[in-house]
Amino acid sequence: xxxxxxxxxxxxxxxxxxxxxxxFYLLLGTVLLFLNNDLSKAIIxxxxxxxxxxxxxGTIFGVMYYYNSKEFTELLLAQPLKxxxxxxxxxxxxxxxxxxxxxxxxxxPFILYGIFKSDSIWNFSLLLITGAFLTFIFTALAFNISLxxxxxxxxxxxxxxxxxxxxxxxxxxxLMSLVLFEDYPLDKLSLFGTxxxxxxxxxxxxLLKLDISALLGYTGAVFKKFFGTSFGLIISLLMLFIWxxxxxxxxxxxxxxxxx
Amino acid sequence: xxxxxxxYHITKLHRLLIGVIMIGVHTMAIHAxxxxxxxxxxxxxxxxxxxxxxxxxxxxxxxxxxxxxNIKIDKPLTIIGKNYPVIDGERxxxxxxxxxxxxxVDGLFIINVGTSYTEDYAAIRVKKCKDFVIQxxxxxxxxxxxxxxxxxxxxxxxxxxxxxxxxxxNSGNGIQLWYSKNITIEHNFVQRVRDGIYLEFSDYCTIKxxxxxNNIRYGLHFMFSNNDNYEDNTFEKNGAGVAVMxxxxxxxxxxxxxxxxxxxxxxxxxKEINDAEIAENTFEQNTIGINIEGSNRIQYTKNNFIxxxxxxxxxxxxxxxxxxxxxxxxxxFDVSYNSKLNDNIFDQNYWSKYTGYDLNxxxxxxxxxxxxxxxxxxxxxxPETIILLRSLFIDIIDFSEKVSPVFxxxxxxxxxxxxxxxxx
Numbered sequence: 001x002x003x004x005x006x007x008x009x010x011x012x013x014x015x016x017x018x019x020x021x022x023x024f025y026l027l028l029g030t031v032l033l034f035l036n037n038d039l040s041k042a043i044i045x046x047x048x049x050x051x052x053x054x055x056x057x058g059t060i061f062g063v064m065y066y067y068n069s070k071e072f073t074e075l076l077l078a079q080p081l082k083x084x085x086x087x088x089x090x091x092x093x094x095x096x097x098x099x100x101x102x103x104x105x106x107x108x109p110f111i112l113y114g115i116f117k118s119d120s121i122w123n124f125s126l127l128l129i130t131g132a133f134l135t136f137i138f139t140a141l142a143f144n145i146s147l148x149x150x151x152x153x154x155x156x157x158x159x160x161x162x163x164x165x166x167x168x169x170x171x172x173x174x175l176m177s178l179v180l181f182e183d184y185p186l187d188k189l190s191l192f193g194t195x196x197x198x199x200x201x202x203x204x205x206x207l208l209k210l211d212i213s214a215l216l217g218y219t220g221a222v223f224k225k226f227f228g229t230s231f232g233l234i235i236s237l238l239m240l241f242i243w244x245x246x247x248x249x250x251x252x253x254x255x256x257x258x259x260x
Numbered sequence: 261x262x263x264x265x266x267x268y269h270i271t272k273l274h275r276l277l278i279g280v281i282m283i284g285v286h287t288m289a290i291h292a293x294x295x296x297x298x299x300x301x302x303x304x305x306x307x308x309x310x311x312x313x314x315x316x317x318x319x320x321x322x323x324x325x326x327x328x329x330n331i332k333i334d335k336p337l338t339i340i341g342k343n344y345p346v347i348d349g350e351r352x353x354x355x356x357x358x359x360x361x362x363x364x365v366d367g368l369f370i371i372n373v374g375t376s377y378t379e380d381y382a383a384i385r386v387k388k389c390k391d392f393v394i395q396x397x398x399x400x401x402x403x404x405x406x407x408x409x410x411x412x413x414x415x416x417x418x419x420x421x422x423x424x425x426x427x428x429x430n431s432g433n434g435i436q437l438w439y440s441k442n443i444t445i446e447h448n449f450v451q452r453v454r455d456g457i458y459l460e461f462s463d464y465c466t467i468k469x470x471x472x473x474n475n476i477r478y479g480l481h482f483m484f485s486n487n488d489n490y491e492d493n494t495f496e497k498n499g500a501g502v503a504v505m506x507x508x509x510x511x512x513x514x515x516x517x518x519x520x521x522x523x524x525x526x527x528x529x530x531k532e533i534n535d536a537e538i539a540e541n542t543f544e545q546n547t548i549g550i551n552i553e554g555s556n557r558i559q560y561t562k563n564n565f566i567x568x569x570x571x572x573x574x575x576x577x578x579x580x581x582x583x584x585x586x587x588x589x590x591x592x593f594d595v596s597y598n599s600k601l602n603d604n605i606f607d608q609n610y611w612s613k614y615t616g617y618d619l620n621x622x623x624x625x626x627x628x629x630x631x632x633x634x635x636x637x638x639x640x641x642x643p644e645t646i647i648l649l650r651s652l653f654i655d656i657i658d659f660s661e662k663v664s665p666v667f668x669x670x671x672x673x674x675x676x677x678x679x680x681x682x683x684x
Contacts, residue, residue, distance in 0.1 A: 040590060041590065041612065044590065047650070048650065048652075048655075051652070052652050167652055168652055168653050168656070169653075171648055171651045171652070171653035171654070172653050174648065175638070175645060175648055175653065175654075178642055178644055178645050178648075179638065179641070179642050179645070182641065182642040182644075186642070186644040187644055189644075190644040190645070190647045191647070193647075194647055200647075200648075200651070203650060203651060204647065206650075207647075207649055207650065210650075211569065211592045211649055211650070212521075213521055213545050213546060213547050213567065213568055213569040213592070214547065214568075214569030214570065214592035214593065214646065214649065215569070215646060215649075216521045216522060216523065216525075216547055216569070217522075217523055217525075217547045217548065217569050217570070217643075217646070218523060218643045218644065218646055223644075224523075
């Protein structure tokens with residue numbers, strides 16, 4: 001598995017897209033910092049970008065990589081190799097290279113700007129951690145989609161739809177249902193709803209840091225426990241792990257059964 | 261004795277003779293006696309000494325622990341503690357009660373005031389008198405700290421009040437003014453009591469350079485008090501922040517309101533306030549920066565609102581207020597209204613969320629800014645939706661509301677949003 005991971009990783013490192021992705025974040029970080037001159041404002045803007053863009057790139061890139069390297073995968077399958085190690089290797093290779101582009105792309109301008117000397121360092125590291133989590137989650141989901149669909153166009157379509165659903169439509173439905181059932185106690189429902197969407201989950205994680213004063217304005221006891229203590233942080237991180245774990249297990253299961 | 265006799269007569273003379281009185285007081289101070297209290301002196305207790313002293317004497321208390329309460333000061337005296345002598349009330353009741361004019365209390369350490377559910381025991385109570393000075397006093401384990409009752413023209417300087425209050429119902433206030441006038445409260449530290457500083461029916465008072473923090477209820481609390489000033493104070497981590505209620509013509513300058521967190525917590529709570537001026541204050545990391553209800557003709561100028569949940573929450577019945585040249589920096593919500601009605605002016609403020617442009621480079625944004633977001637309206641209705649803060653979907657609906665307002669006050673606009681942060 002490690003060999004395949006290494007191969008995928010180096011393959012991607014040489015690819016143009018990794019550089020484009022890296023340069024995009026580098027540019028974004030630099031422009032934000034040097035035009036704004038305000039670390040916390042730059043972090044908030046970056047958060048908005050990361051939460052939307054990282055899942056999109058993750059899904060598209062994952063699907064693209066799978067379909068592009070399909071012939072090579074079939075060649076590998078003819079060798080005496082475990083299927084698990086082939087697909088997991090590829091998956092980890094893609095996710096790791098994307099995460100690296102993200103971390104380096106954003107990290108370099110912030111380090112040059114002097115993030116280590118400022119008190120925003122925790123907010124910033126949280127931003128990178130959520131970015132990494134989102135990359136891993138959405139690449140795994142992309143592999144799931146492409147494993148289930150032989151048709152390239154269909155696979156891409158589903159991938160974009162998945163992103164659209166989780167990034168925007170889900171929140172719309174969520175908001176509508178909260179407003180619709182406003183007569184009932186909703187704090188458990190709203191927290192539960194957040195857990196079911198990795199994008200909302202990472203958004204909540206960042207809210208915990210940036211908007212804690214607003215979040216504490218709501219009276220619900222469950223809310224208070226969730227946001228007022230480190231309980232919220234732990235649960236959110238745990239749920240993000242589960243969000244990686246389940247799609248990865250499905251990759252393993254699906255790849256074992258699939259007829260190539 | 262002869263001189264003292266004379267001065268008594270002079271004080272009864274016509275008011276025009278005030279200059280003469282001053283001279284009289286002066287000569288009297290020279291001839292007044294000094295009494296010393298210590299464990300081995302002729303006067304071993306403070307109450308005894310006060311009884312023995314004549315008007316305008318000075319009492320010096322040497323360092324020791326005096327277990328006394330109900331010390332009644334009924335003549336003009338200067339009481340000075342050397343190296344902070346301790347007066348321990350053993351939780352029996354009130355400790356010092358001042359009922360005479362011209363009393364100075366300086367440098368005492370008072371602990372263990374009695375707690376009662378029927379009487380407001382205080383460490384130092386000033387009752388129906390004027391021209392007093394209370395300074396450099398340290399109060400600990402108290403019920404009420406310094407309690408002024410129908411007092412006038414007094415000064416409260418450099419005191420340190422550290423309570424251990426846990427519940428609202430069985431704790432008292434740090435400094436309480438009741439029907440008092442012309443009081444100056446400066447450089448005091450008040451911590452962990454019910455209300456740090458409480459003014460009820462007290463006019464023309466000045467509250468300056470105090471630090472009031474970690475109190476159970478309010479850092480500063482005004483009720484039915486008019487024409488007061490408070491300046492350069494810091495209010496931090498109080499249960500519910502600062503409350504100004506049912507008062508008129510209050511001036512609030514250069515105060516700092518910080519980290520008042522909770523569902524009923526405010527940097528400042530304004531209720532039924534008219535004609536106030538609020539300028540150059542800083543509101544930082546409060547759940548609600550300023551909560552306004554039934555307040556009219558208030559000028560908000562040059563205030564900083566930084567990282568609050570809600571910078572300004574307008575509840576209703578607020579007319580002709582004006583918000584000019586304030587900085588709104590990174591608040592989750594800048595302004596929130598619970599209705600479509602607006603009679604307040606927002607002009608020339610700096611909004612960190614402003615996304616417009618300035619083509620003619622005059623420092624004023626060319627597109628008006630709309631500070632009330634649709635989402636703040638939704639959160640007002642269904643508080644749980646706060647969990648969707650900063651979601652892309654919310655940004656989209658906020659944008660569509662911005663283009664054509666349906667739920668938020670459509671005339672509420674800042675026509676001259678500043679491009680640069682306002683400095684002063």
